[in-house]
Amino acid sequence: MSLLTVGSVAFDAIETPFGKTDKIIGGAGTYIALSSSFYTKDQKIVAVVGEDFPQEMLDTLASKGVDLEGLQIKQGEKTFFWSGRYHNDMNSRDTLVTELNVLEHFDPIIPASYQGVEYLMLGNLSPQVQRSVIERLETRPKLIAMDTMNFWMEIALEELKKTMALVDVLIINDEEARQLSGEYSLVKASKVIRAMGPKYLIIKKGEHGALLFHGENVFFAPALPLEEVFDPTGAGDTFAGGFMGYIAATDDASFDNMKRAIIAGSALASFCVEKFGTERLTDITREEVDARIEEFVALTNFEMVQTVG
Ligand code: AMP
Numbered sequence: 001m002s003l004l005t006v007g008s009v010a011f012d013a014i015e016t017p018f019g020k021t022d023k024i025i026g027g028a029g030t031y032i033a034l035s036s037s038f039y040t041k042d043q044k045i046v047a048v049v050g051e052d053f054p055q056e057m058l059d060t061l062a063s064k065g066v067d068l069e070g071l072q073i074k075q076g077e078k079t080f081f082w083s084g085r086y087h088n089d090m091n092s093r094d095t096l097v098t099e100l101n102v103l104e105h106f107d108p109i110i111p112a113s114y115q116g117v118e119y120l121m122l123g124n125l126s127p128q129v130q131r132s133v134i135e136r137l138e139t140r141p142k143l144i145a146m147d148t149m150n151f152w153m154e155i156a157l158e159e160l161k162k163t164m165a166l167v168d169v170l171i172i173n174d175e176e177a178r179q180l181s182g183e184y185s186l187v188k189a190s191k192v193i194r195a196m197g198p199k200y201l202i203i204k205k206g207e208h209g210a211l212l213f214h215g216e217n218v219f220f221a222p223a224l225p226l227e228e229v230f231d232p233t234g235a236g237d238t239f240a241g242g243f244m245g246y247i248a249a250t251d252d253a254s255f256d257n258m259k260r261a262i263i264a265g266s267a268l269a270s271f272c273v274e275k276f277g278t279e280r281l282t283d284i285t286r287e288e289v290d291a292r293i294e295e296f297v298a299l300t301n302f303e304m305v306q307t308v309g
Helices: 028-036 055-063 127-136 150-155 157-164 174-181 186-194 235-250 255-272 279-283 286-300
Strands: 003-006 010-016 024-026 043-050 071-074 081-086 093-099 119-122 143-147 169-173 200-204 210-214 217-221
Touching: 003 028, 003 127, 003 235, 010 093, 024 028, 028 043, 028 055, 028 235, 028 255, 028 279, 119 127, 119 235, 127 157, 143 235, 150 157, 150 174, 169 174, 169 235, 174 186, 174 200, 186 200, 186 210, 200 235, 200 255, 210 255, 217 255, 235 255, 255 279, 255 286
Parallel strands: 003 043, 003 119, 010 081, 043 071, 119 143, 143 169, 169 200
Antiparallel strands: 010 024, 081 093, 200 210, 210 217
């Protein structure tokens, strides 16, 4: 089934304790599309870049089955640029530069051929832009998932709430869940947030895995313990891309299938952090992804022995 991704396609400059990069390719939309391409070849993207964006990366996305008709290339304008520096713990980072450029007046135009898309992944963007995509789709997708960040909670909370009311799955990290709900306990936070609209809530906890909440059900997926985390940029988007790619490929949005989708997303995210930027996502094979999923299964699989007494 087809998946539409909306998200930034960008240049990033990253500093980690292991080194720094010049401008490399990044963007939430890029990570999501690369990641979901391991599961579904029926993908579309709505995004915008400037004339400075390399054709090579567009060719890579196209070679992975991403339909680029909804990707606008703005002549005479520059691509969105973001720069960040990670702290020693690699869990927290400071944003050094955000140059909106083409994103400043981004109007997400939906090509006619995209109408009828079954699954929608709204990458981290302004909540108004995210909502206008939902409103411009003539038929509601079977499942709409959305990412957001603390930035939008601070400057556009009311808009964010309006958009959240329209989606099925919200994917955020633990810090954002606490900020959005005003609750420290993630169980309490999940109730407050789900009362705002999304029936499903995924809370990412970085190296401590991810939680999925629905009704009274909770599922926990670990993150793979890695010897080295080189660059966490895009791990959250890669997770979301793997999750929605798996749901779209299996055409099953049940809670049980979401558990499998979370493991698929976690496996892909574990590759993403091994090198700078999108490098690792563009060089792994589906076989490597499948082998890593087996590692996840082994990580938590055990049988209890009955004791007497
Ligand atoms: P993550 O590490 O999952 O938070 O995602 C990092 C990606 O998000 C980078 O590749 C950035 O280009 C992109 N990004 C950062 N800030 C923004 C923003 N305000 N709007 C859209 N994309 C952003």
